[in-house]
Every structure is written in structure tokens, then in C-alpha cells.
Amino acid sequence: EQDKFKKVISHAKEYGYIFSSSEIYDGLSAVYDYGQNGVELKNNIKAYWWKSMVQLHEEIVGLDAAILMHPNTWKASGHVDAFNDPMIDNKDSKKRYRADVLVEDYVEKIEQKAQKEIAKAKKRFGDKFDEQEFVTTHPRVVKYRAQSKEILTRLAKSLTDEDLDDVKALIKELEIACPVSGSRDWTNVKQFNLMFGTKLGASAESASDLYLRPETAQGIFVNFSNVQKTGRMKIPFGIAQIGKAFRNEIVARQFIFRQREFEQMEMQYFVRPGDELKWFEHWKEIRSKWHKSLGLGEENYRFHDHEKMAHYANAATDIEFNFPFGFKELEGIHSRTDFDLKAHENLSGKKLQFYDPELGKNYVPYVIETSVGLDRMFLAVFSSALQEETLEDGSTRTVLKIPSVIAPVKAAVFPLIKKDGLPEIAQEILKDLQWDFNVVYDEKDAVGRRYRRQDAAGTPFCITVDHDTKEDNSVTIRYRDTMEQKRVPISEVKSIIQQNIDF
Numbered sequence: 001e002q003d004k005f006k007k008v009i010s011h012a013k014e015y016g017y018i019f020s021s022s023e024i025y026d027g028l029s030a031v032y033d034y035g036q037n038g039v040e041l042k043n044n045i046k047a048y049w050w051k052s053m054v055q056l057h058e059e060i061v062g063l064d065a066a067i068l069m070h071p072n073t074w075k076a077s078g079h080v081d082a083f084n085d086p087m088i089d090n091k092d093s094k095k096r097y098r099a100d101v102l103v104e105d106y107v108e109k110i111e112q113k114a115q116k117e118i119a120k121a122k123k124r125f126g127d128k129f130d131e132q133e134f135v136t137t138h139p140r141v142v143k144y145r146a147q148s149k150e151i152l153t154r155l156a157k158s159l160t161d162e163d164l165d166d167v168k169a170l171i172k173e174l175e176i177a178c179p180v181s182g183s184r185d186w187t188n189v190k191q192f193n194l195m196f197g198t199k200l201g202a203s204a205e206s207a208s209d210l211y212l213r214p215e216t217a218q219g220i221f222v223n224f225s226n227v228q229k230t231g232r233m234k235i236p237f238g239i240a241q242i243g244k245a246f247r248n249e250i251v252a253r254q255f256i257f258r259q260r261e262f263e264q265m266e267m268q269y270f271v272r273p274g275d276e277l278k279w280f281e282h283w284k285e286i287r288s289k290w291h292k293s294l295g296l297g298e299e300n301y302r303f304h305d306h307e308k309m310a311h312y313a314n315a316a317t318d319i320e321f322n323f324p325f326g327f328k329e330l331e332g333i334h335s336r337t338d339f340d341l342k343a344h345e346n347l348s349g350k351k352l353q354f355y356d357p358e359l360g361k362n363y364v365p366y367v368i369e370t371s372v373g374l375d376r377m378f379l380a381v382f383s384s385a386l387q388e389e390t391l392e393d394g395s396t397r398t399v400l401k402i403p404s405v406i407a408p409v410k411a412a413v414f415p416l417i418k419k420d421g422l423p424e425i426a427q428e429i430l431k432d433l434q435w436d437f438n439v440v441y442d443e444k445d446a447v448g449r450r451y452r453r454q455d456a457a458g459t460p461f462c463i464t465v466d467h468d469t470k471e472d473n474s475v476t477i478r479y480r481d482t483m484e485q486k487r488v489p490i491s492e493v494k495s496i497i498q499q500n501i502d503f
């Protein structure tokens with residue numbers, strides 16, 4: 001699995017999908033740039049989401065709110081007080097860790113150690129060895145599993161100083177049981193706010209403290225009345241937005257899965273109070289279908305319902321995806337109640353209500369939120385698409401089976417050889433296709449190598465012009481996934497591609 005993840009990262013760079021930010025200065029931790037193919041894939045994922053969430057729903061409209069917002073926004077939303085991760089510094093290594101992640105790491109190491117001992121004991125005692133008994137009687141594993149579970153549950157809630165002291169004590173104990181960092185000198189566990197601060201205005205006196213938004217949702221909430229009134233929206237209705245969000249993540253080590261600057265595709269659906277759980281179920285189902293419609297494999301998704309809830313929610317679930325490092329959150333679906341709108345009403349003094357003609361009264365709507373990370377979606381697509389295949393002749397090919405509908409380049413056009421007027425015909429076909437699709441031209445190397453290059457880059461179709469083309473106006477179309485080749489008239493190329501990339 002570790003190997004697969006490494007391959008994903010190096011392939012993403014080699015084929016112009018993802019680079020480390022400011023790489024010539026050795027990069028910036030947990031910040032990434034999307035290259036020539038990456039930007040196309042990202043745009044296509046956005047378009048796929050926007051089409052199905054906004055344009056195919058009459059009652060959902062879009063919004064593009066600013067990243068910078070009035071500082072009161074983050075007081076009302078609770079982010080100033082409650083958007084914290086517990087962290088701990090190691091004085092010797094000068095490294096900072098997220099306390100909950102550190103605890104998980106230790107427990108994993110301890111479990112691994114136990115597994116090794118189990119394997120050893122099995123070798124020695126063979127059939128007589130009872131694994132179940134070993135695990136339950138193995139003191140460290142049992143003890144630390146239980147203790148860590150309890151601490152992790154506490155860490156997920158708002159924490160008292162006593163909680164933080166207990167975490168520190170557990171980390172010290174775990175470190176002795178199974179040294180990870182080789183160092184025992186820890187600071188106290190502290191709360192660390194994840195918002196990036198910045199300043200508005202030039203002079204220090206007049207400057208006011210701002211934050212880069214840590215989620216796009218609040219831009220939707222503060223515009224609730226603007227959109228509802230000008231769009232004459234009736235409940236239930238939704239407002240959707242795609243945009244950047246910023247979090248000063250402490251542990252940022254899973255490539256684009258956890259970044260400090262990332263993009264969210266969010267939709268807030270405003271409903272009548274009391275109806276929220278019905279709509280919560282409804283959106284769970286729609287979002288699950290949306291993911292499965294891309295064809296990345298149904299077995300790669302699962303729901304994870306939350307027992308512990310964020311401060312604003314009364315129901316929450318994650319759609320998890322099977323990333324190269326295991327099942328992890330791809331999208332969050334939350335029933336946010338009227339928490340945000342009420343909080344903004346209170347702090348701004350402005351009404352954020354809807355007059356419901358059927359009920360004949362005003363109320364603050366309840367909200368169901370669907371929030372998917374664009375970068376995580378990208379990683380889900382890219383990592384599941386990257387495959388090594390063994391062909392009939394025993395050779396291997398690397399192929400990036402990105403669903404055609406979102407593939408960055410839809411087709412590559414080749415002249416078989418660089419003479420006899422073939423490049424000119426290929427160029428003509430290219431120019432014609434350019435109006436409808438993102439296409440590329442390639443005339444370097446043998447045609448077989450060009451096919452392999454496009455396979456690895458994720459291009460679903462290759463169109464080859466050869467000498468027969470001059471006689472009968474036909475070309476060879478070759479399919480990335482099956483490697484099948486067909487002879488087709490030039491006039492049909494466009495519709496063949498179109499049929500394969502329709503929503």
C-alpha cells in the first residue's frame with residue numbers, strides 16, 4: 001500500500017498533474033500546485049459537480065463569495081473559539097505533533113509489535129497457538145487500545161485543562177512503552193487554532209485582524225437573505241459554492257489529502273425546521289449516487305455515521321473512500337440545524353429568516369450541508385485510476401483510467417509518420433476537435449510508444465492518421481481502457497468521443 005501511494009505521488013508529478021508548491025525553494029509543506037493536466041482534471045471535476053448539483057436542480061443556485069470576510073463571521077460561526085486541534089511539541093526534536101494523531105501512531109506501533117510477536121509464537125507453537133487468547137491477554141495492546149480510545153473520544157470534544165494533562169501523561173507512557181520519536185521531553189498539550197490570520201489595511205493602527213476562511217460555508221450563510229430574496233427562492237432550496245479554504249493543519253503528510261490551502265465544493269440546503277433529518281437522508285443518498293456515477297468502484301465507498309458531533313450539528317456522516325492509505329473521509333454531510341443562521345442573526349442584528357406562505361409564519365431555516373474536498377476528490381479519482389496491467393505478451397503497461405467524462409485530455413491526434421502529408425491531415429483534425437474538446441497533438445517516437453504515453457497520461461482516445469487516410473478519409477481510433485483499435489471515418493470521430501464523455 002505504501003508502495004502504491006508512492007507511485008501515485010511520483011506519477012502525478014511525472015505526468016504534470018501535481019507539483020510541490022515553490023519546489024525550486026524545496027517546497028512549502030502541505031501546499032501543492034496543479035500542473036497542466038492537473039488543472040484540467042480539477043476543472044472537469046468541478047464542472048461535473050456543478051452540473052449535477054446546481055444546473056440540474058432548479059431549486060439550487062450558485063454563489064462565489066470572497067475568501068476574506070468580516071471578522072465577526074468567525075466569532076458567530078464558533079471558529080474563533082472552537083476550531084482547535086490539541087497539539088504537543090517535542091522539545092528535543094523541535095517537532096510539533098497533533099496529540100490525537102500521535103496517540104494513534106503509538107497505538108499502531110504497539111499493535112504492530114504485538115502482531116510480530118503473534119507471528120513468532122505461531123511459528124513456534126503452530127496449531128496449538130490461540131491468537132484470540134494471546135491478543136486479549138497481551139497486556140500492552142489491551143491496555144493502550146482502551147486507554148487511547150477513551151482519550152481520543154475526549155479529544156474530539158471541547159477539552160478542559162485536565163483532559164489536556166491526561167493526554168500528555170498518556171503520550172509519555174506510550175513513549176516509554178514504544179519509543180517513536182526517540183525523545184521524552186514533551187511540552188504541555190495546547191489548543192491550536194487552525195485559522196490563518198492576516199491583516200486588512202496598511203498602517204498598524206488602522207489594521208484589523210482578518211482570517212482566511214477555513215470553510216466556504218459561511219459565505220453562503222451570510223448571503224442567505226440576498227440570494228433568497230433576489231432569486232425569489234422558496235424553501236426547500238440550496239446555495240452551492242466551489243472555492244478555496246485554508247487551515248493551518250498541524251499534521252499534513254498525506255499529499256493532497258490534507259493541505260493547508262485546498263478547495264471545497266459545498267452546498268447548503270435550507271429546509272423547514274423539523275424536516276431536517278428527512279433531507280439529511282435524502283442528500284446522503286444523492287451524494288452517494290453522485291460518487292458512484294463516476295465508476296471508481298462501488299466497493300471503494302462507505303458511510304461513516306458520527307456518534308460525536310461538531311458543535312453545530314444534530315446528525316453527521318462521512319462518505320469515506322478507499323485511498324491508498326485506507327478508508328478516509330472524502331465528503332461530509334451534516335445537519336447543521338439553525339446554528340449558523342441564528343448565530344449570524346444574533347451578532348449582526350439582521351434577520352435571516354424565511355416567510356413560509358404555507359405555514360403563514362417566519363422562521364430561521366434548518367440546514368443540511370454537503371461538503372466535498374475537491375483535492376480529495378482528485379486524489380480519489382487519480383489513485384484509483386492508476387493501474388499496472390500485465391498484457392497478454394507478458395509485458396506491463398501503466399494506465400491511468402480516469403473516467404472519460406473528466407479526463408484532462410480527451411484525445412491525442414497522431415500522424416503515423418512525420419511525412420507524406422500525414423502531419424497536415426492530423427493537424428486539420430486536431431483543429432476541428434479543439435472547439436469541442438481538450439486535445440493534443442504528438443508526432444514524436446513510434447506510434448506504439450505514443451499510445452503508452454497517452455495511456456499513462458490518462459487520455460481515453462488516440463486518433464491515428466496513416467496513408468489509407470488519404471485514400472478513404474478514415475482514421476484509426478484506439479481506446480485507452482481496452483486497447484481496442486477501430487477504423488472509422490474522420491467525420492464520425494467527434495460524435496464517437498462525444499458519446500463516450502456524456503454525463
Ligand code: ATP
Pocket residue numbers: 215247249256257258259260261262263264329330331332371372373374375376
Ligand atoms: P478531517 O476530519 O479529515 O480533517 P473535516 O471533518 O475537518 O476533515 P470538514 O470540515 O467536514 O472536514 O470539511 C469538508 C471536506 O473538506 C472534507 O470532507 C474534506 O474533503 C475537505 N477537507 C477538509 N480539510 C481538508 C484539508 N486540510 N485538505 C484537503 N481537503 C480538506
